[in-house]
Amino acid sequence: MKAIAQTVYGPADVLELREVARPAIGAGEVLVEVRAAGVDPGVWIAMTGRPWGVRVAFGLTRPKVQVRGRALAGVVAAVGAQVTGFVPGDEVYGTSSTGTFAEYVAAKPGRLARKPAGLTFAQAAAVPISAVTALEAVRDGARVRPGQKVMVIGAAGGMGAYAVQIAKAYGTTVTGVCGAGKAALVRSLGADDVIDYTRAEVDRDGGVYDVIVDTAGCRPLSLLRRALTPRGTLVIAGGGHDSPGPVGGYTRQMRAPFVSLFTSQRLRGITSKERAAELDDLTRLIDDGVVTPVIDRTYPLASAADAIRYVAEGHAAGKVVVTV
Known part of the structure; x- marks a missing residue:
């Protein structure tokens, strides 16, 4: 599959569009075909390894997880044997720690919820985190x-x-x-x-x-x-x-x-807990018309580096999203 990945910390220039192995899922995981991925300041932090203290979690000398991105919206492609809440074909949104700037991602069911029916995939990817x-x-x-x-x-x-x-x-x-x-x-x-x-x-x-x-x-x-x-x-x-x-x-x-x-x-x-329960609460607010995602710009997967550069400037009005 195609993914935006890196092997060393640095500016957006270290990111490359590569062919990588499609993730294998465990019995308690969900394989999601990614349609869109949100771009957050945390993506810049994981990419640069700055501030230096975050490297304790992300990898001291190089990124432990090479594919960038955390928030996602997409379609369930497969589920592990122990997963009961989702079936292939479900439209979902949420987060994954294994990188969402990719065509497929493995995710924990506890970090996914059903996508609000009234949102596009790009809008839904702007909600998690x-x-x-x-x-x-x-x-x-x-x-x-x-x-x-x-x-x-x-x-x-x-x-x-x-x-x-x-x-x-x-x-x-x-x-x-x-x-x-x-x-x-x-x-x-x-x-x-x-x-x-x-x-x-x-x-x-x-x-x-x-x-x-x-x-x-x-x-x-x-x-x-x-x-x-x-x-x-x-x-x-x-x-x-x-x-x-x-x-x-x-x-x-x-x-x-x-x-x-x-x-x-x-x-x-406060930092985000990234749980399905909060996503379900937000889905109700979105369905009721109380909350609406604001999208500043969308970028194709191949231009994810430009998306991160734009977010890092700090002037986006609303969210920036990468479409896959």
């Missing part, structure tokens, strides 16, 4: 309640666009923070107000927000806290993918719980 993380940040991390004031930083990005929609679905008043030229998009997602970060900072109105969901990953905790109410909640759901230090932008996520011990404000970081 970004939308799941946004759901967990708003619902579980922030524990939002109707009537609260919520700020979403990075509101026009892949994760932030979902966070705005989900926060509105929970009956909150949402302020989106985005760059110049994206205000109309963020308002179309349901935001009640927009802050253009090129003209004003997030503490423009003082400490008025009950919840801040930060998907952008660059502002210091002290600045974010100034925009919170005295008992407000900060959820850091994104880390700058190219920030300095051994764990890069995840430094803030690691610091937040410790700072929280010394303040009445609740600070925490």
Whole structure:
């Protein structure tokens, strides 16, 4: 099969379109014919091996998994003997740790769900990871309640666009923070107000927000806290993918719980659990018309390197997807 693979860490130039062996599945796995794959900042991290601390998981000197990509949407091609929830022909979406920029991928059933009927494969591939993380940040991390004031930083990005929609679905008043030229998009997602970060900072109105969901990953905790109410909640759901230090932008996520011990404000970081249960919850929101994926660009499999370069620039409005 064709796949986008690499043997060494580095920039997008290390990626190659290759012929590789089609994955064999175990008794508890599903073989999916991939139709589309989402492009997330995590793909850039796995490709470059930066920040350096991630190499403990990805491979110290070279990538353990050579095929890139994690989120997918496609059609079940085969199931292992112990799999009961899926049959060949089912349209699914979810994640796999074995690389999704490929024609086929082996996946765990617990990381797959049935694709929402109203979405294309490209739209569905834009949901796993970004939308799941946004759901967990708003619902579980922030524990939002109707009537609260919520700020979403990075509101026009892949994760932030979902966070705005989900926060509105929970009956909150949402302020989106985005760059110049994206205000109309963020308002179309349901935001009640927009802050253009090129003209004003997030503490423009003082400490008025009950919840801040930060998907952008660059502002210091002290600045974010100034925009919170005295008992407000900060959820850091994104880390700058190219920030300095051994764990890069995840430094803030690691610091937040410790700072929280010394303040009445609740600070925490969150990462996606990538479970089918969250995908099923999102499917209901999508079917109800509450959440809609926002696609900035799609690229063919052979141009996956260009897709990653574009995401790494940090200016995508919504999600970027590779079609297979």
